[in-house]
Structures are given as C-alpha cells and as structure tokens.
Amino acid sequence: MELTTEEFSLTKFKPEDIDSRYLGWLNNKYHMKYSDQRHVRHTEESANNFLESFTNSDNFFLSIIDPKNEKIGTVTIYYDKFNHQANAGFLVAPEVSGKGIGTFVLTTLIEGLPKIVILKKLSCGTCELNLPMLKVFQKSGLVEDYRDRNSFFFEGKYYDKLIFAKYY
Numbered sequence: 001m002e003l004t005t006e007e008f009s010l011t012k013f014k015p016e017d018i019d020s021r022y023l024g025w026l027n028n029k030y031h032m033k034y035s036d037q038r039h040v041r042h043t044e045e046s047a048n049n050f051l052e053s054f055t056n057s058d059n060f061f062l063s064i065i066d067p068k069n070e071k072i073g074t075v076t077i078y079y080d081k082f083n084h085q086a087n088a089g090f091l092v093a094p095e096v097s098g099k100g101i102g103t104f105v106l107t108t109l110i111e112g113l114p115k116i117v118i119l120k121k122l123s124c125g126t127c128e129l130n131l132p133m134l135k136v137f138q139k140s141g142l143v144e145d146y147r148d149r150n151s152f153f154f155e156g157k158y159y160d161k162l163i164f165a166k167y168y
Helices: 020-026 045-051 100-117 131-138
Strands: 009-012 060-065 069-079 085-092 123-128 143-154 158-167
Touching: 009 100, 009 123, 020 045, 060 158, 069 100, 085 100, 100 123, 123 131, 123 143, 131 158
Parallel strands: 085 123
Antiparallel strands: 009 060, 060 069, 069 085, 123 158, 143 158
16 A cells, blocks of 8 residues: 655555664654553564564555655554454654644545545544644544543553544
C-alpha cells in the first residue's frame, strides 16, 4: 500500500528502515510517554519481529516520507476485513513533532484508505493526557467515539483512553 500527496508519502516500511534513528524514536522515553511502547526496550531484533508480523496479514506498516525522501515517522493500520474497520496509530520523529505531520497522516488516511480497502470506520486512540494528539484527531475531522475509562496507567494514576473515529 502506498498513499502519496504533493507534500508527503506513506510507503511500505522495509527491513532497511530499521536503523538506529528509528530505534531511537521507539526508545525515547519522553516522546513515547503516552504510548504502550514505553514499557518495551526496542532492539533491531524486536523491530524485525514486529515488521514480520505484518507479512501475510491484512494490516499495514508504513513509513512517513518527507519531500526530501527522509523517513520522518511510521504508521500502523490494523484492518478488520470482516467488519470493515481500521485502527491506526502513528509515530512522528521527535525533531518534526508539532509541525502538522500527524494531521497530514490522518487526513491522508481518511481520504486514501477507503480507496484501498472497504472501510466503514477508521479509529485512533490515545490517553486523555495526550493533548497534542487529541488536537490532531479533532483537526483531522475525527470525533470522539467512546471513552475507555481507567484503562491507561501512567505515573501512578489511571486515566481514560479516548477513541476517536471517522465513519464512512
């Protein structure tokens, strides 16, 4: 799967995309503080295993590529072909965080994914504390779908996970 706009593209993540920069993003405790990935120490082996899990599946693992052909993030899409639903998550490199990449990713998925798969619902979720991501969801046109109460344990307290969605 590939989705391309004038500014960026989402292309299939390849084994050669697993490099020290990518592993650095995953292991950046501050940047990953609202991700369940914060509990895992990522290595080249674990990243290869994760990439391999997408082989022969209905799911997608993509790189976010900028106009200079640099990888600036990743997207995971878990697709349920029986119920025509997809759940997307993304990671933007710390050095480009806050520059509109997340909004680009979501709007590209909202517009492009239904051209590739049958889609009734696209959803994304995050902890209620992750205000920048909640802004991205709202700017992209997603609406709050439901609240998973007390499902995110962070710094000694439980918080809600908010799920936003786009229905087609």
